[in-house]
Amino acid sequence: MRNRSLAQRDYPLVIIGGGILGVTLAYLLSLKYQDRQIVVLETEADVAQHSSRRNTGVLHRPFYLDPETKARFARCAEQSYHLWKKLAQTVPGTPWLPCGTLEVAIDESQLPSLATYKDWSLKNGMKEYEVDLFDAEKLAQKFPHIKAPGAVFVVTDTSVDFQNMTQSLRDRAMAQGVHFLFRMPITGISEGDQEVFLHSKTAQTDLKAGIVINCSGAGSLNLAQQLGMGRNHCNVFFRGDYWEVDAGIRDWFGANIYSVPRFKEFPFLDPHWVRRAASGLVEIGPTAIPVPTPTSYDGVNLWDWKHFMQTPPTENKWKLLKNSTFLSLAVSEWRGAILKSHLAKRMRQFIPELRGGHLTYRGLSGIRASLVDESGHFVSEAQEYWGRRSLHIVNYNSPGATGAPAFAADLFRTLLKKGWLDGLKPRTDKVESFWDIETLLKEDPVNLPEPLGTQG
Numbered sequence: 001m002r003n004r005s006l007a008q009r010d011y012p013l014v015i016i017g018g019g020i021l022g023v024t025l026a027y028l029l030s031l032k033y034q035d036r037q038i039v040v041l042e043t044e045a046d047v048a049q050h051s052s053r054r055n056t057g058v059l060h061r062p063f064y065l066d067p068e069t070k071a072r073f074a075r076c077a078e079q080s081y082h083l084w085k086k087l088a089q090t091v092p093g094t095p096w097l098p099c100g101t102l103e104v105a106i107d108e109s110q111l112p113s114l115a116t117y118k119d120w121s122l123k124n125g126m127k128e129y130e131v132d133l134f135d136a137e138k139l140a141q142k143f144p145h146i147k148a149p150g151a152v153f154v155v156t157d158t159s160v161d162f163q164n165m166t167q168s169l170r171d172r173a174m175a176q177g178v179h180f181l182f183r184m185p186i187t188g189i190s191e192g193d194q195e196v197f198l199h200s201k202t203a204q205t206d207l208k209a210g211i212v213i214n215c216s217g218a219g220s221l222n223l224a225q226q227l228g229m230g231r232n233h234c235n236v237f238f239r240g241d242y243w244e245v246d247a248g249i250r251d252w253f254g255a256n257i258y259s260v261p262r263f264k265e266f267p268f269l270d271p272h273w274v275r276r277a278a279s280g281l282v283e284i285g286p287t288a289i290p291v292p293t294p295t296s297y298d299g300v301n302l303w304d305w306k307h308f309m310q311t312p313p314t315e316n317k318w319k320l321l322k323n324s325t326f327l328s329l330a331v332s333e334w335r336g337a338i339l340k341s342h343l344a345k346r347m348r349q350f351i352p353e354l355r356g357g358h359l360t361y362r363g364l365s366g367i368r369a370s371l372v373d374e375s376g377h378f379v380s381e382a383q384e385y386w387g388r389r390s391l392h393i394v395n396y397n398s399p400g401a402t403g404a405p406a407f408a409a410d411l412f413r414t415l416l417k418k419g420w421l422d423g424l425k426p427r428t429d430k431v432e433s434f435w436d437i438e439t440l441l442k443e444d445p446v447n448l449p450e451p452l453g454t455q456g
Contacts, residue, residue, distance in 0.1 A: 011039045012424055014198065014209035016186050016223070017216035018042030020052040020166045020401050021393065025213060025408040027173040031437040034425045035177025041198070041207075043185040043219075048166035050294070051217055052401060054240075054366030056274050056286075058101065058256055059084055059158040060399045063121035063131055072381060076403030076410070078125040081156070083405040083435055084165065090434040091168045094161075095277035101157035101256040104139070104148040104350045106270075110260040114152045121154075130156045145252045148259075148350045157256060159277040162401045176431055186216070189223045189390070196389045211420050212390040213411070218294035218369035224392035229385035233394070234316045235369040236378075237294050240286025241337050242363030245273070249358055250282045252351075259350055266329060266378065271347055283363040284347060287337040290330050297365045319376025371395035382407075391415075409440040416441070 013029070015022045018040050026040050044050075061081060065074035088096040105111050114133055121131045134142065134151045142153075174180060188199030189212070196212040214220050218237065224230045257273035274283050291300055292308035309317060320326055335342045341356035348354055371379040371394060382400070385392040391411070400407070415421050 009203075009205060010208045012037045012210045013039070013421075014196070014207070014212045015040045016198075016212065016214045017220070018044070018047035018166075018170070018180065018182075019050065019215060019217050020048060020162055020404045021396055021408060022213070022215035023047050023166050023169045023173065024404045025215065025411060026178045027169040027176075028405075028408050028412050028435075028437060028440065029421075030173045030176035030178045031431055031433055031435075032427060033421070034427050036179070037424050038173075038177070039179040039181060040173075041184045041186055041200070042180065042182050043216075045182050046167075047170045047180070048163040051366055051368065052166050053163040054297075054364050055162060055398075055401060056256075056272075057159055057161060057276060057278075058274060058402075059160045060101070060402050061121065061126055061130060061154050061156050062124040062399075063117045063126060063152065063154050064103070065120065065124060065399075067120055067123040070381060072407075072410075073399060073403055074120075074124040076406035077399050079406035080403045081158075083440075084160065084402075085158075086434050087165060087168065088160070094164060094168065095159075097159040097275060097277040098156065099159055099255050099275050101154045101258060102134075102143060102146070102151050102253070103154070103258040103260060104146060104151040105260050106148060106262075106349050108149045111150050113260045114150055117152050126156075130154060143253060143255075145353055146257070146350055147352050153255070159256065159275045161278040164278065172433075186219075186223065189214075189226050191227060191387055191389050193388060196387075210389065210423055211415075213415075214390060214392040215396070217396070218367070220392050220394045220396075221369075221371070224385045224387075224394060227385075227387050227390065227392075229387065229392060230383070230394060232313060232316075232374045233371050233379070233383075234311075234313050235294075236317065236320065236372050237291045237296065238288040238368045238370060239291045239296060239337075240288055240366045240368065242274075242283040242285030242365070243340055243343065243359035244361045244363050245282040245284055246358045246360050249354075257351070263325065263329060266326060270349075271343055273347075273351070281363075284343065284359060285363065286366070287333045287343065288329075288368075289333050289337050291367065294367050294369055296367065313374065316372045316374055316376055319374075320372055323376060368397055369395070370397065389420075405435065405440070413441055413443070 015026050029038050062074040062077040067074055088094040118131050132153045136149050139151050184200050184202050186198050186200050190197045196209045198207045214223050221230055221235050259270045271285050292304035340359040344354050344356040379395055382396045383394040
């Protein structure tokens with residue numbers, strides 16, 4: 001992808017970050033506002049190069065999200081599922097594999113969680129037929145390679161390719177006049193009453209914007225802190241590693257297989273079995289290894305760790321390190337990353353026939369930036385920091401890709417209410433879209449299609 005000319009330095013609206021959220025927001029804005037007003041700045045050579053590509057690729061229904069503590073993520077996941085379905089139906093070649101997800105209870109103490117998931121699914125807007133509870137007998141009949149006291153099967157969970165979807169939105173946003181400037185890392189930001197100044201080593205002079213929406217993932221917090229926001233928070237990074245499964249056992253399950261998380265207050269999940277929609281591969285993972293940078297995909301060094309621990313605020317990190325449960329889990333994750341036999345052993349808690357030899361090649365690694373507060377606790381939902389002319393989205397994690405369309409519509413509505421978009425020129429032409437922007441901009445979108453799946 002090539003940059004357009006850098007002659008223009010003054011933009012009405014700038015979105016920092018070409019991940020799935022930034023690109024989705026740019027696409028929605030392009031449905032309402034004329035050409036040459038919106039620009040997306042991206043560090044890499046194309047969109048969706050980090051967490052928007054390096055993820056499980058599962059479009060989750062909100063059965064596992066507490067409707068009280070994760071209300072916004074749950075609502076966005078529910079609404080967005082239908083929107084992604086519409087995109088997949090409209091854009092030829094979009095991978096879409098409605099294989100469903102089985103989430104198993106490893107022991108009987110976790111059985112109440114399954115009933116809770118069923119209750120949450122209904123409270124979050126899902127249909128009765130989408131979630132089925134399995135006892136041990138029914139589970140053995142339907143999934144003979146699984147051994148567990150119970151499970152919940154979510155019919156409408158779907159395996160997709162979020163990078164492919166982001167690229168589809170990029171193409172349509174560009175066709176409607178959104179400019180994408182690639183290899184444009186933003187390292188500095190300052191704002192006044194009427195404009196925001198952005199510094200990049202790529203540009204010879206600062207870029208000036210009327211409004212800035214910072215959706216740069218792991219980099220969002222750093223920019224916000226330069227403006228005095230979120231300085232009591234820090235990011236802790238976790239690398240998720242996957243292993244490809246031998247072709248001889250890929251057909252053991254037609255669904256994705258997860259287990260009920262043991263420690264929900266930490267960003268550690270037991271490894272799971274994931275079907276890849278685009279490649280047809282099956283992978284097991286991820287481990288959740290603490291790493292010092294958001295790009296530590298292949299290895300780390302002591303200098304990186306030293307810099308990470310010395311970067312303010314440091315108290316958050318030291319308090320986290322004093323948590324014995326966190327340290328114990330982190331050590332276990334390291335063992336799983338180094339020894340595939342250890343990873344397979346963990347999976348044998350519910351797939352007893354699995355062996356280390358069934359894991360063949362390393363899959364794609366991804367890194368998650370998790371927000372930690374001044375008490376050393378992980379922050380569960382996304383945070384919004386509002387400046388005078390800038391908005392910063394921090395801690396936008398799983399199920400962030402699933403919920404991106406509805407979350408972006410939320411941001412759009414808020415920007416309208418605050419009057420931040422008043423200076424942009426509305427479109428005078430009508431553009432075709434697979435999403436109805438007028439419906440999305442309502443407080444409670446209606447007339448969304450039914451979820452994909454066979455009722456009954």
